[in-house]
Amino acid sequence: MATPNISFEFFPPKNLEASFRLWDTVHTLAPLQPRFVSVTYGAGGTTRTLTREAVGALHGSAGLNVAAHLTCVDATREETLAIADEFAAAGVTEIVALRGDPPKETGEFKPHPDGFNDSCELIAALKDRGDFTIRVGAYPEAHPNAANENSDVEWLKRKFDAGADEAITQFFFSADTFLRFRDRCAAAGIDKPIIPGIFPIENWTGARRFAEACGTSIPSWLNAAFETAERDGRSDLLAIAVATELCSKLMSEGVEDLHFYTLNRPELTRDICHALGVTPKVELRDVA
Template sequence: MSKIDLGQAMASSLFTDPVSDANISFEFFPPNTEKMEKTLWDSITQLESLNPKFVSVTYGAGGSTRERTHKTVKRILDETTLSPAAHLTCVGHSKSEVNAILEQYWEDGVRHIVALRGDMPDMNQDYIPHPQGYQNAADLVKGIKQIADFDISVAAYPEIHPDSPNLSADLDNLKRKIDNGASRAITQAFFEADTYFRFLDHCQSMSIDVPILPGILPVMNYKSLMRFMDLCGTKIPKWMQDLFEDLDDRPQTRSMIAATIANELCRKLYAGGVKDFHIYTLNRSELTYAICHMLGHRPKKEV
């Protein structure tokens, strides 16, 4: 194939016949400085026009961002048209503390919780349940449903959670979360469509029939990505490593490649029947907006 033919093939794959019926949702994290807060709210303003189904706000390891998460969720609820989902973990909290958080969210008008086991404050420390707390995410989901009829999302791991001994144990854990009342699962980031579809087959074999939203992570900093994915047990394909090689000092080129990779992944997923995409924004709007635009998900024009 000539360079011209290759370029035309890529253009055809990337930019023609946009997908107008894809649904999107976004993840943000609570800021810890004034500068980061401005970046977050600039991004929220830019992305609000895309009308996502919901936006989630993360909860730090060991519950370290508890107050900032609540403040961010409350502001989204009060100042935007977006539907916020609050991440909540059981690490480091008693049941009474978690229940109080849930009751406050319900009173504030929050109706969607992303229920997670969570990580210990020291990422190298093994998970230890709070002696008076929920033991794991499945237990947390059950407890949430006893407080109020929240819509609940949970996490799924196409390449197995690092703490799971094997795939079967990981799927059993996901099944318990669904059986206890979760409405959907959102996957950890992955970078090849086959990874997701294999996981979906495994879920179906376990009669896990809720929506499994693929988590899409645009690569903004490759070195940081390598460290984070290593902790999560996510594999980075060799072809992806090669694409980002020698681009440390070329942020614009990195962004172009990142948008292309994420868009191609989304299109392969869509071709396989996926209609819902959860994008990890890292509180930046540019790449997320570009991915949505190429998917055909754009602001509605006023008539």
Template sequence: MSSLAPASGQRNRPLFADVAGDIAVSFEFFPPKTEKMEQTLWESVKTLEPLGPRFVSVTYGAGGSTRERTHATVERIARETSLQAAAHLTCVEASRAEIDEVARSYWAAGIRHVVALRGDPPEPGTPFKPHPDGYANAVALVKGLKAIAPFEISVAAYPECHPESRNKAADLDNLWRKIDAGADRAITQFFFSPECFFRFRDQAAAMGIDAEIVPGILPVSNVAQTRKFAGQCGATIPTWMDRLFEGLDNLPAARQLVAATVAAELCGQLYAGGVRHFHFYTLNRAELSYAICHLLGLRPRADRQEQAA
């Protein structure tokens, strides 16, 4: 039976009627550029910490442009919270020796989880060109990281196909090779249809990919910004989303409510279809991700609240 069936069977029940809090979550942040942004990030980290995420990841800018800030953010999370911090690493504009040095420094700092990505070119719209002495792609990067230390490794997956892939079959084959190289799980780029995820999960399973595939959830409050992200990762922005956010440019509270509703409905449909692991692209804000986790039944434990205080 198709994975789509469980979700469709729930249409006559309240969307969150059967949630039991039996989910596991993770959150993604990006390194702050200013003191004010750092304060916002840290408030978000402390707000989400009591939910007990499996890990939180910190992104890595194109061409290693945020290398120091990523490293500092990851180390601070590891040092000052109870959270498992995961560092992003990419292949862009860095030699193998440089990337290996960064990986060893993470291991020495106690960071055991890496999100291994090929990475986007520094100039949007230009083709990716491997560094002459670097890792050619994410498959090679995963192999290189595993040769350095027994890192836990997450990689990216593309439910609607990576924009640079020849076709869906080639894209799935690339995912299979990343898992075969030693990756522990795949985290998808964002999407806005539950059927999109279930179809991709079924296709991956049919290819023999048995690693965990975690849906990446982006709560949208800025459609223009989301459209920019979508162009980089091959995601489709449905026309109804433009209509939902139309006229809300000067009403931030209303935008937040609409964004939470859209993302929560998607997560509720995924939950109804059997999904129990979710990865949230927070954009360094906690409110939307926290609200969705709450709707899915996840509650902070008293001991986690004490640690975050």
């Protein structure tokens, strides 16, 4: 079985300590030669400026192929597309186009009066704006706002029809969840790449809370296994084993690309990649 193509998600630092953590993460994972790395926005666009700064640093200093997150939240069309223009001027032509999460205090997405109503409008505008590679989000389990299970497939098809090139899924804990979703997408006529999102479990309590918030199913055996592993001080070993088995099953079913949500904590992701046969190929170039 061939080694997979890999990519990583980072989030922008909010303070000096977090900046060092991000750079340590990049230094650890860049030698694995990811196909691209993405940099997130915070909820409500709260890290918009920090995202632009991180994207510039990773592209310019680390020499990575960076895909910048861009959302529809709390900005006009002109402001959003101006950010895309800034990315393009800096040589960053890959974008992860998302509707985005609303500010935590509002709890519900409401388009800016002069902004994009949804991700499909943003994708279409980016496609008209320039030569961008556009990735989008996909939900193998029902999005919290979805009317039904089929809504997520229908929305993904709309995103591709608007001009998206690839999709990255929300994380999941069972390979069958992704494989069933892939089958439903194929049946709907979707033939563009859908990359499974992998979430190495650094902290089970936090991971479970995150999963519950975004509607990700939690197998009962996984909860029991982590409770036992935490008691025995073997959480990292279990996390590596669980993620490696998940990825291996996906690869045995023809999956060639894997996207890791690193949370800027690289050790587990690195060890999982090593277990999958992805080993360092290059050294991170020195920062001038």
